[in-house]
Amino acid sequence: MLARLMLATALLAAPAFAQTQDQTTADGPPKRVRSILLYxxxxxxxxxxxxxxxxxxxxxxxxxxxxxxxxxxxxxxxPSTSWSRRMEVVEEVNSRGLPNTCSAVGTGGQTGCTRQMLQQWYQDKLDKEAKASRVP
Known part of the structure; x- marks a missing residue:
């Protein structure tokens, strides 16, 4: 049992001993390293x-x-947003409380919620198609 343990220890130490011998005979790291980009x-x-x-x-x-x-x-x-889209945002913000605006403020604001959801769904669909066409 002790002999097997000694043999296993000697086998494990052999690669480390070989590495230290190779390192002592070498002159150290290379004198010059060049990195080149190829086109x-x-x-x-x-x-x-x-x-x-x-x-x-x-x-x-x-x-x-x-x-x-x-x-x-x-x-x-x-800055790259179109002026028509900017005006749509301004009109949307300013029309709160008017009929067909889907707002809790003012009279008639609740009537436009379905229309707004459909417009949002259609815009999301167009955005997804535009992004899918841009992928190479």
Whole structure:
């Protein structure tokens, strides 16, 4: 039993001992590391000497092009909103309490709730179709 335990310990320690021997014979880390971005069909250059490491990565089609994931992004902020939509919002806010407005304020405000829900549903449907058409 003790012999098996000693054998297992020796087998586990062998890789660690081999690693320390390899590290002591090496001169340390490489003297020079080059990182290179490749565009299009460029190939990775060979190291100039054995103490040099060349790391290459593919950066896309051209260094002067905007990456595809950033091209043609529609703006959804306030300045890019159309004036007709801005006026619809103003009219909606100012018409509270009038008939067909779906408001608890004023007389006749409750009559437009169904119409407002249908308009919201239709606008959501149009927005989903527009977003689905923009996905590449």
């Amino acid at each position: 299009g069909q460029e190939s990775c250059p060979k190291p100039a000497n054995p103490d040099e490491i060349v790391v290459c990565s593919n950066a896309g089609d051209s260094p002067y092009r905007i990456p595809k994931r950033f091209r043609d992004q529609p703006k959804e902020d306030a």
